[in-house]
Amino acid sequence: MSEHEKVRVRFAPSPTGYLHIGGARTALFNWLYAKSCGGIFILRIEDTDRDRSTDEYIQAILAGMQWLGLKADEGPYRQTDRLGVYKQYIDRILAEEKAYYCYCTKEELEVKKAAAVAAKKLYKYDGTCRQRKKPREGVDPVVRFKMPPGTTVVDDLIRGRMVFENSQLDDFIIARSDGTPVYNFVVVIDDLDMNISHIIRGDDHINNTPKQIQLYRALSLKEPPKFAHLPMILGADKARLSKRHGATSVMAYKEMGYLPEALNNYLVRLGWSSGDQEVFSMQEMIEKFSFKSIGKAAAVFNPEKLLWLNAHYIKSMSSEKLSELLKPFLSKNGLISEDTVLDSKWLARAVDTLKERSRTLVEMADSMRYYIADEVEYDKKAREKFLVDESLPLLETLTEHIENLNDFTHDTLEAVFKEICEKAEIKLKKLAQPVRVALTGGTASPGIYELIEVMGKEKTLKRLKKAIMVINNYRRKLA
């Protein structure tokens, strides 16, 4: 592949909000395509809307992409740093008479537009200023593109051929009356200037495409880039994904305890597939990515499936790594503070017991409560059902056994439990459930032996004794 044919793609968000699910998917697909053919992935911040763009959002977008592992090979470029470039192009296109100054005021245009709407006709700029030779006093003009006649063909890599009548396109504005260029113009300049080979973006941009292609042709002899329009992501109500549908910012998912692997995997399967495969490593995605396997229909965002994938990635991640990721969540839920010293081996052991039953890091951190907190709080129903007279001798016997136990491991604990059950002629359940409530406060937990092993002798004994006390107190009250 020669140098100028090299694949160069870009993700071009506007910093008017956080990196959301839809943007992340667009970024991912661009990144994937670049990686799949040894191309360059460029990040470009489209901040020409100065009223709505903020630095805070730029940082948020960067943070989101970093979390997802979508590293840009070039950039971030900022369009506001390139205003001089756009100015040159505007002067040039004006000089070549492919664009013109328009002195129609907003108010005049409003009136024409209202009339068109009232008559149920398509509103288009009527070309009043196309022939105008002289400036109008007291009006700062906008610059409009002189849309040529004919048709514009878009050969979309995903959708195939689309044909647009140029008469339906407008003499759209390319520079505002304050001289600043507008989106449809700067995109084209940048893509031209940055030698973008493929434009991969949401299909909400389809209608911009013919306009941009016309601009390319007006500005350059080069063939315009190839276009690939990705299907939209919708909410459960089939409307465009928005805040109403829950968290839409990528970083919000981080805070809810999702793993970037899970989110990437979920996102890649929205509109794309490779046979029956559901789980993909980033490497596999890169290897299998192709425009041919991208669908055309919009996809509904399904949080349940994301959760399932997250659980999957939690299960398959090493407990050591998980422990590190878990720590921020432990301090957030108050289980550890800055000066807490956690033995990392012990933490990994604890995580090990929780991996298969946590769908998010938040859930896992909450389960850690019974391992870390000083006291457990009993669930009312659990206490009433299991911390009862019947359990008292069992808990007492167990306490004695454990006090004399030196070898505090899964196997010896199992032997102890078996022995007690045999002597008392009861099923394991009769013993395990009260113990579970005593130790965790609830009825759901890891296996009883691993639970005790991780909890340790001291904490186990303390809680067993507390449970015994609770049962005795209750008896006394009744008496």
Next chain:
RNA sequence: GGUCCCAUCGUCUAGGGGUUAGGACACGGCCCUCUCAAGGCUGAAACACGGGUUCAAUUCCCGUUGGGACUACCA
């Protein structure tokens, strides 16, 4: 309204002129089991509708319906 796009289980999707229309999430059942999970097995669940083309259409074409995007001196 106009332009453009889209249409397989509730959801994500595979498939494609002849299939018992496959998988995954969610849901139900069973197994495993000290609880909860995880895991295994299993069940229910879809080609929007109407016309063509064809020996044959869910698949190709047209239309209808439904959904969506755009229609800014936003991006």
